[in-house]
Amino acid sequence: MSKVKKRVRPTKEQWHELNRLLDDVVKIGHTNERNCRCRKCTKLNSYSESIGLLDKQEIDDGRWDRRRLETKHRHEKDAIDIIKLAYQGCNRKEIANKIKRSKDYVSKLAVEFDIEIQKK
Known part of the structure; x- marks a missing residue:
C-alpha cells in the first residue's frame, strides 16, 4: 500500500x-x-x-502552459470563423448560433481581434 x-x-x-x-x-x-x-x-x-x-x-x-496555448489556438480559429461570418453580414447573435458559442464570447473575440460586426 x-x-x-x-x-x-x-x-x-x-x-x-x-x-x-x-x-x-x-x-x-x-x-x-x-x-x-x-x-x-x-x-x-x-x-x-x-x-x-x-x-x-x-x-x-507544462499542463497549464499547454492549456493556455490550446485556448489561444481555439480563439484564433473562432476569430477566423467570426471574421468570415461578419463579412457575410451576420450580427453577433447569428454568429454565436452558427459557431455554437455564446454572444458574449463572440463580443470578447471581436474586441480582442478588432473585428467589426454589423448591428441590426
Whole structure:
C-alpha cells in the first residue's frame, strides 16, 4: 500500500509571511510569470516550498502552459470563423448560433481581434 502525502497546514504566522511575500511580487507586476528568477519571486518560491505548499512537479509538468496555448489556438480559429461570418453580414447573435458559442464570447473575440460586426 503506497503512502499518501499528508497535506501540510501552515500556521497563521506562516500565512502572514507568505501573503507579505506575495504582495511584494504583485507590486513589481510579476503576477503571471511562472518561471521568473528575480529575487522576490525566488524568495516567494523558496518560502512556499519550505513550508510545504509548493510541490515542483505540479508546476513544471507544462499542463497549464499547454492549456493556455490550446485556448489561444481555439480563439484564433473562432476569430477566423467570426471574421468570415461578419463579412457575410451576420450580427453577433447569428454568429454565436452558427459557431455554437455564446454572444458574449463572440463580443470578447471581436474586441480582442478588432473585428467589426454589423448591428441590426
